[in-house]
Amino acid sequence: MSSCFILKGTAYIHGVKHATGNFVFIMDADLSHHPKFIPEFIEKQKEGDYDLVSGTRYGGNGGVYGWDLRRKLIRLYKKKVLENLVERCVSKGYVFQMELIIRARQLNYTIGEVPISFVDRVYGESKLGGSEILSFTKGLLTLFATT
Numbered sequence: 001m002s003s004c005f006i007l008k009g010t011a012y013i014h015g016v017k018h019a020t021g022n023f024v025f026i027m028d029a030d031l032s033h034h035p036k037f038i039p040e041f042i043e044k045q046k047e048g049d050y051d052l053v054s055g056t057r058y059g060g061n062g063g064v065y066g067w068d069l070r071r072k073l074i075r076l077y078k079k080k081v082l083e084n085l086v087e088r089c090v091s092k093g094y095v096f097q098m099e100l101i102i103r104a105r106q107l108n109y110t111i112g113e114v115p116i117s118f119v120d121r122v123y124g125e126s127k128l129g130g131s132e133i134l135s136f137t138k139g140l141l142t143l144f145a146t147t
Helices: 007-016 037-049 080-087 096-104 130-147
Strands: 024-028 052-056 075-078 111-115
Touching: 007 024, 007 080, 024 037, 024 080, 037 052, 037 075, 037 080, 037 111, 075 080, 080 096, 096 111, 096 130
Parallel strands: 052 111
Antiparallel strands: 024 075, 052 075
16 A cells, blocks of 8 residues: 555545536546446436435446445535535545445435446555455444444
8 A cells, every 4th residue: 555545535525625517426446336327327416406316236227246345336416515525524534435425314415326336446456455444344333323
């Protein structure tokens, strides 16, 4: 793991500050989430004027192919909603994504879901090792105990 590894939450904070549109689409750069699903997210958002739309492997034609515990979520946010959520989140690293959705539910934001399929990463290697998994588990337990 590189010494310049950026925590997941830090990347979100930086990204939302520089986003120029009304919506922010978040997906992994390793293509474990295929960009072909983007139009479905946009259509779903328009359909219900949702505050955020999350990809799910549990609905419709969603599925998991070569997926493991380390896979993250693919989401479309209204920019103002994401800005508000990012300001409220206290978690770092991989737990940050979980906290975003928990805070969204607490604030009664509307959430739409789109069935998607996950595939094994196409590019790069996972930065998630044993210490990160332990930190993730500890962070999740703390998050659920305090929210």
